[in-house]
Amino acid sequence: DAGVIQSPRHEVTEMGQEVTLRCKPISGHDYLFWYRQTMMRGLELLIYFNNNVPIDDSGMPEDRFSAKMPNASFSTLKIQPSEPRDSAVYFCASSLADGNNEQFFGPGTRLTVL
């Protein structure tokens, strides 16, 4: 298994543009998490899904952010319109519902909004 896959690895865009980040969780995992990492705030949970259903999106900063999980093997995080303060590394992680609580992280997408 290649682990959690994220694309693109790097994204540079201009303010106002739409950005879509993609994630493929580990096959068979029940949970999928989207995080944002910045120097100031560390690792923040944005939203997470259980069996493709969004459970908690309280970490989503504002309406410009949206996330979907149309099936068990794919999720997207969209920012529209993007702003410079959205520049960060965005991580996707997945885990099993086995009470183990170990999350497996993707390599991240480094987003730069100019």
Place this chain on the structure above:
Amino acid sequence: AQRVTQPEKLLSVFKGAPVELKCNYSYSGSPELFWYVQYSRQRLQLLLRHISRESIKGFTADLNKGETSFHLKKPFAQEEDSAMYYCALPYTGANSKLTFGKGITLSVRP
């Protein structure tokens, strides 16, 4: 509400020196705590969890309920230990969801 505090952002030591990365928590109930590590150009990954009581790469962490701490320790740091370290614990009532501290960068100099 649960909270994880990592009071330092950066720790710089020489190779062979002891390391202690601090983590304090607030949690109602019996917490399960974790340390995750992110080496340069690698994914964030689980380093160890308190429930397993194991030593990984020479690191240990003891849960101290009296002091509500879960400090990560290693007696002799190696250069390859240089990385970002995050302490984490589950949310009350939502065990699959973790809250992370802000992380600490460990730099081990030769």
